[in-house]
Structure formats: C-alpha cells, structure tokens
Amino acid sequence: MYFDCGTKYVKDRQNQKIECLTKISCNMTQVKIKPLADRVLVEPQAAEEKTASGIIIPDSAKEKPQRGKIVAVGPGTKDEKMEVKVGDVVLYGKYAGTELSIDSKDYLIMKQSDILAVI
Numbered sequence: 001m002y003f004d005c006g007t008k009y010v011k012d013r014q015n016q017k018i019e020c021l022t023k024i025s026c027n028m029t030q031v032k033i034k035p036l037a038d039r040v041l042v043e044p045q046a047a048e049e050k051t052a053s054g055i056i057i058p059d060s061a062k063e064k065p066q067r068g069k070i071v072a073v074g075p076g077t078k079d080e081k082m083e084v085k086v087g088d089v090v091l092y093g094k095y096a097g098t099e100l101s102i103d104s105k106d107y108l109i110m111k112q113s114d115i116l117a118v119i
Contacts, residue, residue, distance in 0.1 A: 033102065035074035035109060040084060042068040042092065042108045067091055067119070068108065076112075084112060089119045 035041050047062040069089050076082040084090060097110030 031071050031102070033072055033107075033109075035072055037074050037077050038080050038082065038112045039074045039109055040070050040082075040112055040115070041072040042090065042097065042110065043071050044068040044106060044108060045089075064094055066094055071107065080112065082112060084115060084118060090115045091117045091119065 031041065033041055044065045045067045047065050048057060050056055067089065070084055070086055073082055073084060073086055092108070092110060092115050096114035097108035100107050100109060
C-alpha cells in the first residue's frame with residue numbers, strides 16, 4: 001500500500017487512487033509511537049449509532065468496536081513477519097489488545113496474532 005503524504009489521496013491494494021478519510025492516514029508522522037516486535041497500533045472505528053432498522057442505540061448499550069485502522073506497525077520478529085501494513089482496516093477480537101490514549105485519541109496496541117482478518 002502506498003501513501004502520498006503531500007496530497008489528500010492514497011492508493012489502495014489495487015493501486016487505485018482513493019480519497020483519504022482521516023488526517024492520520026495522510027500524515028503518518030503525527031503518531032509518535034513505534035510498536036516493537038510483532039505489535040501493531042490500531043485506531044478503533046466508532047461504534048454503531050443505529051441499527052439496520054433505524055433504532056438509535058444509547059451509549060450504555062453500545063458494543064465495543066471490533067474494527068479499526070492500523071496506524072503503526074512494528075518490524076516483526078525473526079519467526080513471524082508482518083502481514084499487515086499501515087492503513088489496513090482490520091477486524092480483531094472483542095477483548096484484544098491494550099487500550100491507550102495519545103493526544104486525546106484512543107488507540108489499541110495488540111499483537112498481530114490478535115488480528116482476525118484484513119478487510
């Protein structure tokens with residue numbers, strides 16, 4: 001995956017030009033954390049506000065999001081190379097990773113093996 005930091009566009013896996021959705025995707029230097037070994041830093045996506053039928057979900061009933069965008073990737077280990085890249089949207093387990101807050105943004109740091117799928 002290729003990121004063009006000078007514009008508001010990125011290229012996806014099929015090398016097609018798509019518009020950048022978040023500021024963090026276009027400027028990767030904003031996050032000053034570099035995960036070690038086979039760990040990744042994930043920015044969780046917001047929880048669903050409505051059901052498919054249009055019912056609004058209150059804050060107390062919302063489930064923890066299980067989807068997020070990878071913001072930073074560690075170098076991997078000698079036994080396990082990194083399969084995910086910065087910018088990938090991934091699915092992960094409900095209780096995977098460790099929550100942390102950087103500059104009033106919430107992130108999860110987890111092992112690559114906690115990631116279930118790349119979307």
